[in-house]
Amino acid sequence: MxxxxxxxxxxxxxxxxxxxxxxxxxxxxxxxxxxxxxxxxxxxxxxxxxxxxxxxxxxxxxxxxxxxxxxxxxxxxxxxxxxxxxxxxxxxxxxxxxxxxxxxxxxxxxxxxxxxxxxxxxxxxxxxxxxxxLEADVPFPYLLLLVSGGHCQLLRVSGLGACERLGSTIDDAVGEAFDKTAKVLGLGYPGGPAVERAARTGDATRFALPRPLKGRPGCDFSFAGLKTAVAREAASLVPLQATDVADLCASFQAAVGDVLEDRTRHAMESMAVPAGEAGRLVVAGGVAANLVLRGRLQGLCDDLGWTFFAPSLAxxxxxxxxxxxxxxxxxxxxxxxxxxxxxxxxxxxxxxxxxxxxxxxxxxxxxxx
Incomplete structure (x- = not known):
């Protein structure tokens, strides 16, 4: 009221x-x-x-x-x-x-x-x-990718209190998957920054991890299978070496990037953008602080002629x-x-x-x- x-x-x-x-x-x-x-x-x-x-x-x-x-x-x-x-x-x-x-x-x-x-x-x-x-002129409407420990959603934001859900995770949020991966690999809490740091020196091609729902119709997400695949790979390598941890983190992060890019592309293609205007993609939430994932989504916007917005890390x-x-x-x-x-x-x-x-x-x- x-x-x-x-x-x-x-x-x-x-x-x-x-x-x-x-x-x-x-x-x-x-x-x-x-x-x-x-x-x-x-x-x-x-x-x-x-x-x-x-x-x-x-x-x-x-x-x-x-x-x-x-x-x-x-x-x-x-x-x-x-x-x-x-x-x-x-x-x-x-x-x-x-x-x-x-x-x-x-x-x-x-x-x-x-x-x-x-x-x-x-x-x-x-x-x-x-x-x-807070920092930029971002007029309505825009496409929002909300990625955090508790949420992973794509929404069309037309104004205050006016959001239309285009897709959501059907199981785990992406931030939760980062945290669980970090826990499995002994990287501590909070998991997102720890996985990103470890991935910097890792080989993202070493492990063939799944890309859940990639290429499927719609804009929904799924990360439970990816999280489980990381746990199985880690269990098969016990005791884990530092290179194993780095490679698993890099492979996991690359898989997440592929999924986010694919699902977001579907949402962008489903939105009607007026002729002569550029679409606007806003990426927000704790996982938006991951610079690798930000780069992937910035590249997607560049490919499709959209304008990319994300809050500063703070x-x-x-x-x-x-x-x-x-x-x-x-x-x-x-x-x-x-x-x-x-x-x-x-x-x-x-x-x-x-x-x-x-x-x-x-x-x-x-x-x-």
Whole structure:
């Protein structure tokens, strides 16, 4: 439900992000359609989760509680602003680990109530979808490839809250496949950067790994078989040598690149681009920080005459600047949430497609993708 409108052309928004294992706060100014990041502070929980090889929800939620107040103060200090200078508060309301989402959203509600500010409960995925607009003019519509630890989707983004799902993973997200590959190979957590580093010295042609769904009709993804193939190759080579690990990482990364390029090409070819205009591809999410994969997708855009956009590395992973921007853009349109807005563990960008043709069974918590 939306409350009182806020149509100020200049928005100064405090953003809060707590959907997974990063606690983040940021202040963003949006004026005349252009964004300016005044501050962006992120507290990582990598050390807390590293012994477990992945994120432990209870540990994550408690860590958010411990640091979020200090991060809000630091974000305001770096922006040289006080609460009275803000025009709104935006907080991730889902999807994510529900304990963490509740910490950020309740903090946002408290600030909004105490300061008399409008509140926006932001879809974390929409934050990623808009993230390149922090630094560049990226007009709607555009094709979005959202690649992260929990999501791998292709969507047509026509505006705020207007996303059409073209394809999604039918099993594992690509970031999850990176993390599991790193765990199998003993590279630690987080897995994505570790696999990318190891792949730099590896032979990408040594292992004939599968390219799931490559060449098939449609725009869906699958990474479970690729992840399993890596595990089988690793098991056949025990004890693994450093060259084995590097070659497996390079071969895995090359396979992922082939799949992402093939599926994205299908989506690009399915989108109607007006004559005389170039299509726009936005790649966002944590896996968008992988420079090899960025290069593959940039090359695809060059081949098809499209324009490529991706956030800088600082805004690929979870951050609050993208949440503040999403909130600011919604405030300009008068899209304000009441203080009873709910935290949601699941929140698809294309809710219609998620309900009509779910990739996963919906379950009690709603559609997942």
């Amino acid at each position: 939306h409350g009182q409108s806020s149509h100020l052309s200049r928005q100064i928004v405090l953003g809060l992000e707590t959907s997974c294992d990063e606690t983040a706060a940021a202040v963003v100014v949006l004026e005349a359609g252009r964004a300016r990041v005044l501050s962006s502070v992120v507290a990582s929980q990598i050390e807390a989760h590293a012994p477990y090889g992945g994120v432990v929800p209870e540990i994550a939620a408690r860590a958010h509680v411990e640091v979020i107040d200090g991060l809000v103060q630091e974000a305001l200090r770096q922006a040289d602003l006080g609460f009275s200078d803000l025009t709104g508060v935006a907080a991730t309301a889902g999807p994510g680990l529900i304990g963490g989402v509740m910490v950020g959203l309740l903090t946002g509600k408290a600030i909004a109530l105490a300061c008399g500010l409008p509140l926006v409960g932001v879809n974390h995925l929409e934050g990623h979808a808009l993230s390149p607009r 805004y690929c992973g979870d951050n609050a600047a993208m949440i503040a921007l999403a909130g600011a853009e919604r405030l300009v349109q008068g899209m304000v949430d009441d203080l009873d807005v709910l935290a949601r563990p699941r929140w698809p960008l294309d809710d219609v497609a998620a309900q009509a043709a779910p990739v996963y069974k919906t379950g009690r918590k709603g559609a997942k993708a």
